[in-house]
Amino acid sequence: MITTPIAHRATAVAARAADLSKEYGQGETRVIALDHVTVNFHQGEYTAIMGPSGSGKSTLMHCVAGLDTFSGGSVRIGDTELGSLKDKQLTRLRRDKIGFxxxxxxxxxxxxxxxxxxxxxxxxxxxxxxxxxxxxxxxxxxxxxxxxxxxxxxxxxxxxxxxxx
Known part of the structure; x- marks a missing residue:
């Protein structure tokens, strides 16, 4: 998976995934969908996320937007760490701060x-x-x-x- 910023201005980070991991299943059925991914999404910029089918593009976006949980690492929207939020707080953050x-x-x-x-x-x-x-x-x-x-x-x-x- 390759993440490529389209605009190249120096802007504040709107969202950040750091060392993000996502696993599904256990044992022989275990799938590593994200393997320690770090990426910044800057305010006012477009970012293209490209890669082959099954490379984790949708999983990355779902985790960063708070639509799915992650197994390890961290996700921040502005100054807010998603992993520490309860369901109602996460719902409020998605409603008020995230466009998808x-x-x-x-x-x-x-x-x-x-x-x-x-x-x-x-x-x-x-x-x-x-x-x-x-x-x-x-x-x-x-x-x-x-x-x-x-x-x-x-x-x-x-x-x-x-x-x-």
């Missing part, structure tokens, strides 16, 4: 692009900061498509991929 686009994403087809963007905040009973929301919308190039439903958006727009130059 899954390989098989699930936009709600009955909601508009704007409603899909703000859904996590709506569920949490919060209103998005207008400046932040405008920045997100501009970053992914959806300002003229906010009223459209997912079926009316391109694949890249559904994934939140910024438009090219």
């Amino acid at each position: 686009i899954f390989q098989a994403f699930n936009l709600l087809p009955t909601l508009t692009a704007l409603e899909n963007i703000t859904l996590p905040m709506d569920i949490a009973g919060r209103r998005p900061d207008k400046k932040w929301l405008r920045e997100v919308i501009d970053m992914v190039g959806l300002s003229d498509r906010l009223g459209h439903r997912p079926a009316q958006l391109s694949g890249g727009q559904q994934l939140g991929v910024p438009p090219g130059p």
Whole structure:
């Protein structure tokens, strides 16, 4: 597995995995999915995680996002160590601090692009900061498509991929 930062600015670390290990099973059925992986994810940067099928890419992302437990090492989101959090604390951290686009994403087809963007905040009973929301919308190039439903958006727009130059 290779992790490659796409942008190369000096920015603060948003998330960090240090000496991260993940094992499934025991004995002859034991599988080492992550073997002492260390990686930093910097604020405001995109990172590509590449490797062959079964190399641990999804496991790494699930562990770093707090969606799965890890066997050894540590994961930090900002200053928060995930391994020390109880379930409710982890749920709150995922809701408030982590954005995640899954390989098989699930936009709600009955909601508009704007409603899909703000859904996590709506569920949490919060209103998005207008400046932040405008920045997100501009970053992914959806300002003229906010009223459209997912079926009316391109694949890249559904994934939140910024438009090219």
